[in-house]
Amino acid sequence: MGSSVAQLGVASSKPICPLALKFKGLGIDGDALDLIVRAIKRRVRVAAGDGVVCADDTVKHVTLLSAGVTCSYKRSEDGGRTIRAFHHPGDFCDLSRYVLPERDDAVGVQALTDCSVCIIDYRDLERLLARPELALALWRATMLEAAIYRERLTIASRGSALERVAHLLCEQLARREAVGMDSNRLPLSQIDIADATGLSPVHVNRTIQTLRSLDVLSKESHLDVIDRKQLARIGKFDGGYLDMPALLAKWTVRVD
Amino acid sequence: MGSSVAQLGVASSKPICPLALKFKGLGIDGDALDLIVRAIKRRVRVAAGDGVVCADDTVKHVTLLSAGVTCSYKRSEDGGRTIRAFHHPGDFCDLSRYVLPERDDAVGVQALTDCSVCIIDYRDLERLLARPELALALWRATMLEAAIYRERLTIASRGSALERVAHLLCEQLARREAVGMDSNRLPLSQIDIADATGLSPVHVNRTIQTLRSLDVLSKESHLDVIDRKQLARIGKFDGGYLDMPALLAKWTVRVD
DNA sequence: CGTAGCTTTGAGCGGCGTCAAGAGCTGTGG
DNA sequence: CCACAGCTCTTGACGCCGCTCAAAGCTACG
Numbered sequence: 001m002g003s004s005v006a007q008l009g010v011a012s013s014k015p016i017c018p019l020a021l022k023f024k025g026l027g028i029d030g031d032a033l034d035l036i037v038r039a040i041k042r043r044v045r046v047a048a049g050d051g052v053v054c055a056d057d058t059v060k061h062v063t064l065l066s067a068g069v070t071c072s073y074k075r076s077e078d079g080g081r082t083i084r085a086f087h088h089p090g091d092f093c094d095l096s097r098y099v100l101p102e103r104d105d106a107v108g109v110q111a112l113t114d115c116s117v118c119i120i121d122y123r124d125l126e127r128l129l130a131r132p133e134l135a136l137a138l139w140r141a142t143m144l145e146a147a148i149y150r151e152r153l154t155i156a157s158r159g160s161a162l163e164r165v166a167h168l169l170c171e172q173l174a175r176r177e178a179v180g181m182d183s184n185r186l187p188l189s190q191i192d193i194a195d196a197t198g199l200s201p202v203h204v205n206r207t208i209q210t211l212r213s214l215d216v217l218s219k220e221s222h223l224d225v226i227d228r229k230q231l232a233r234i235g236k237f238d239g240g241y242l243d244m245p246a247l248l249a250k251w252t253v254r255v256d
Numbered sequence: 257m258g259s260s261v262a263q264l265g266v267a268s269s270k271p272i273c274p275l276a277l278k279f280k281g282l283g284i285d286g287d288a289l290d291l292i293v294r295a296i297k298r299r300v301r302v303a304a305g306d307g308v309v310c311a312d313d314t315v316k317h318v319t320l321l322s323a324g325v326t327c328s329y330k331r332s333e334d335g336g337r338t339i340r341a342f343h344h345p346g347d348f349c350d351l352s353r354y355v356l357p358e359r360d361d362a363v364g365v366q367a368l369t370d371c372s373v374c375i376i377d378y379r380d381l382e383r384l385l386a387r388p389e390l391a392l393a394l395w396r397a398t399m400l401e402a403a404i405y406r407e408r409l410t411i412a413s414r415g416s417a418l419e420r421v422a423h424l425l426c427e428q429l430a431r432r433e434a435v436g437m438d439s440n441r442l443p444l445s446q447i448d449i450a451d452a453t454g455l456s457p458v459h460v461n462r463t464i465q466t467l468r469s470l471d472v473l474s475k476e477s478h479l480d481v482i483d484r485k486q487l488a489r490i491g492k493f494d495g496g497y498l499d500m501p502a503l504l505a506k507w508t509v510r511v512d
Numbered sequence: 513c514g515t516a517g518c519t520t521t522g523a524g525c526g527g528c529g530t531c532a533a534g535a536g537c538t539g540t541g542g
Numbered sequence: 543c544c545a546c547a548g549c550t551c552t553t554g555a556c557g558c559c560g561c562t563c564a565a566a567g568c569t570a571c572g
Contacts, residue, residue, distance in 0.1 A: 082410050082413075085406075096402065099396060100396075100403055103496055104496070129392075130388075132388075132391070135388070135392070136385075139395045142395060142398045143352055143398055146398060146405055147356055149402055150340050150341075150405055153340065153409045156409055156412045156413040157338075157412040157413075157420075157453060160559075190518075198413025198414040200560070201518090201519085202519095202560090202561075202563095203560055203561070205518095205521090206521090206560090209520085221519070221568085221569085238360075240359055417527080417528070446550075446551070447551095457551090458530080458531095459528055461550095461552060461553090462552090465552085477537090477551070
């Protein structure tokens with residue numbers, strides 16, 4: 001129990017892995033990062049399509065995604081899957097469950113690709129929270145999550161299908177880039193995008209074809225973004241709310 | 257500078273005002289509540305329609321709504337107002353600005369009715385955050401905000417106009433009830449609802465008329481909810497995520 | 513080589529936006 | 543006391559975006 005930093009390939013002074021980059025954006029590195037890494041009880045591999053978190057009250061740990069892509073979803077009464085959020089390496093999959101217990105059985109987290117997740121017991125997380133800078137970092141993480149929802153809400157309620165899809169893709173690319181994953185390929189199916197945007201799979205397909213015809217996406221069946229500038233323009237995406245280094249510099253909260 | 261609890265009509269042992277009830281839901285009362293109240297630098301009245309917070313970097317305080325209804329909005333390039341959130345007594349209007357500085361001039365907070373707001377300087381807020389239970393309470397407040405966005409996002413992206421409007425009304429009623437305002441009347445215009453749901457004012461009107469014909473809303477021009485059960489059913493609204501007393505009881509985070 | 517999933521394509525329809533005009537209500541000034 | 547302006551609310555006509563249903567190609571994997 002308790003991994004070392006070296007085991008994760010993390011050099012505290014020079015973060016290279018998504019997890020370290022993520023926490024650096026939240027204002028955590030060095031000793032504090034070490035503490036978090038040491039709180040990781042164990043790491044688990046999850047195959048694409050499998051559940052990561054069950055909506056079980058007895059679960060007493062949070063999961064921190066270290067590789068792959070997951071989504072938190074809610075099933076509607078007709079069995080449909082509504083994706084509420086995507087998670088990328090460095091994101092907590094279920095931090096909100098820790099603070100606001102979810103009673104809803106229809107809620108869960110699913111691996112969209114093969115994943116690797118870190119398990120941190122509530123007990124150990126509580127110990128981490130005793131340090132003000134760690135508590136602040138988690139508050140920031142939640143603030144960031146709220147900001148993401150806020151932006152998506154704006155686009156989802158007012159935007160066209162083209163805007164919704166473009167915005168969603170931009171957001172995922174930006175978030176992945178923030179943790180060092182600067183590939184232009186997103187490992188999402190069109191069905192995933194449909195469940196996340198609230199559009200029908202058929203219309204997502206047509207929308208993607210439009211983006212392809214605009215030379216914003218590659219013509220291949222994979223989801224490859226060619227022209228990110230144009231994609232951002234179409235999706236009215238301004239990534240300022242995700243730019244943690246810049247936000248951190250302006251941060252008003254200080255822990256001295 | 258610094259109001260006393262008595263001045264606000266708050267009896268710590270038996271909270272009666274929205275502000276005290278709100279913080280009680282976040283796990284704050286007694287001495288800790290006193291601390292917050294004492295951090296209030298001054299109170300300001302704002303007339304309906306006026307701005308509460310300007311998107312100015314030089315503002316170094318948060319505003320806590322004590323009476324009335326406000327909304328945070330974002331102006332689109334065509335001048336349209338997108339309402340991202342409503343605020344009711346006890347809510348912070350701009351807590352997110354404290355943690356994630358907003359550079360966007362198009363963002364602001366507006367009074368929808370005549371309001372009274374409490375001003376708390378960043379400096380004093382920082383002092384409050386030194387106490388772990390207060391830091392935790394603000395984290396909870398942000399978690400709650402995120403949960404609200406999450407629910408609205410689900411409905412906004414997949415729901416019909418009827419569902420969107422019904423859900424929005426239910427949410428506002430539930431949030432107001434949680435702070436002791438159990439009136440069935442909402443002081444919102446149809447235009448406010450349109451800007452919050454992303455629907456056109458014309459269609460909001462038709463939707464409201466549908467709700468009236470279903471005997472869910474009163475026939476009057478005001479927004480009076482008659483049948484809340486039915487409204488919740490229509491809007492697929494489950495207020496569990498807003499029920500702070502119940503959530504507090506199950507809370508996993510302890511500050512000992 | 514067959515099955516199960518994802519992607520693509522087509523046809524038809526309905527919800528909601530847009531435009532336009534009118535009604536009720538309130539405050540303001542002559 | 544009336545006239546007028548500026549709201550919000552109401553109502554109707556029409557068009558388009560995106561949903562639904564249905565079927566067929568495409569991969570991947572056993």
